[in-house]
Amino acid sequence: MLVETHAHLDYPDFANDFDDVLRRATESGVTRIITIGTSVESSQRAVDLAEKHSNIFAVIGVHPTYAEEAEEDVITPLRELANSPRVAAIGETGLDYHRLPSVSAAKEKKVQVFARALQGETEEEIEASIQDGAHKSRQASLFQQQLDLAVELGLNVVIHQRDAWDDTLEIMRPYSGKLRGVFHCFGGTLEQANEVVDLGHLVSFTGIVTFKNGAAVRQVAARIPLWKFMVETDCPYLAPVPFRGKRCEPAHTRIVAETIAAARGISLDDVAAITTQTAQEFFRFNRT
Numbered sequence: 001m002l003v004e005t006h007a008h009l010d011y012p013d014f015a016n017d018f019d020d021v022l023r024r025a026t027e028s029g030v031t032r033i034i035t036i037g038t039s040v041e042s043s044q045r046a047v048d049l050a051e052k053h054s055n056i057f058a059v060i061g062v063h064p065t066y067a068e069e070a071e072e073d074v075i076t077p078l079r080e081l082a083n084s085p086r087v088a089a090i091g092e093t094g095l096d097y098h099r100l101p102s103v104s105a106a107k108e109k110k111v112q113v114f115a116r117a118l119q120g121e122t123e124e125e126i127e128a129s130i131q132d133g134a135h136k137s138r139q140a141s142l143f144q145q146q147l148d149l150a151v152e153l154g155l156n157v158v159i160h161q162r163d164a165w166d167d168t169l170e171i172m173r174p175y176s177g178k179l180r181g182v183f184h185c186f187g188g189t190l191e192q193a194n195e196v197v198d199l200g201h202l203v204s205f206t207g208i209v210t211f212k213n214g215a216a217v218r219q220v221a222a223r224i225p226l227w228k229f230m231v232e233t234d235c236p237y238l239a240p241v242p243f244r245g246k247r248c249e250p251a252h253t254r255i256v257a258e259t260i261a262a263a264r265g266i267s268l269d270d271v272a273a274i275t276t277q278t279a280q281e282f283f284r285f286n287r288t
């Protein structure tokens with residue numbers, strides 16, 4: 001028995017063969033799937049799926065990448081959606097500095113940026129850094145609002161963090177002891193993993209642990225305490241080897257768990273039993 005703790009089943013990638021996807025998950029021993037909302041609309045779809053299928057639960061939230069296009073008040077609709085007993089946590093929420101306006105601009109015009117760096121700051125660069133600031137503060141505000149909502153509802157939080165480690169921990173610090181977070185798709189160092197574990201949080205691992213260039217993450221998964229992580233796919237993204245590059249699906253959670261079991265030198269059954277219990281304690285699967 002395995003819990004797939006991070007899927008995006010509401011994405012159109014699964015529209016054509018949804019029932020087959022669920023069947024293959026069950027056949028692989030994935031008995032429970034958590035589908036993660038990335039916007040208010042996506043969260044609504046996640047709840048709809050969870051209400052229709054007994055083995056699916058929903059996590060509701062607004063992803064930092066959607067911070068700009070998100071409606072001014074996302075909390076009122078999220079609070080309403082959380083009335084569903086199928087809602088297991090808040091998220092995914094957090095900070096993502098990977099595609100800030102200045103970074104995008106730099107990628108598009110690599111050569112010019114290099115030339116400009118030699119000349120000092122241009123008007124365009126100043127404009128981009130102002131935009132970066134606005135973007136970051138909008139993300140931070142949405143993140144904080146969702147952390148507050150989680151505390152209000154007594155739920156834990158699925159955290160998305162990319163290129164924003166320090167700011168993410170800084171924002172979460174005052175919430176220590178009030179809620180727990182899972183740093184999903186963990187790609188950091190063992191030191192960083194222990195840092196979040198020491199703050200009472202968890203991490204979860206995707207198919208990256210199977211990648212040739214995933215040795216560092218595999219090592220972290222092998223050495224972090226057995227009770228401090230969960231398994232996921234982040235499907236439709238990050239299909240594990242040998243499916244790399246194809247659409248990922250919840251059945252592949254088993255490959256992630258097998259890879260971690262092999263890296264730790266323990267059985268798949270042990271990884272499955274313990275990560276399942278960790279998930280049962282972290283997510284709200286039954287309303288008391």
Ligand SMILES: [Zn+2]
Nearest residue numbers: 006036092234
């Ligand atoms: Zn995700």
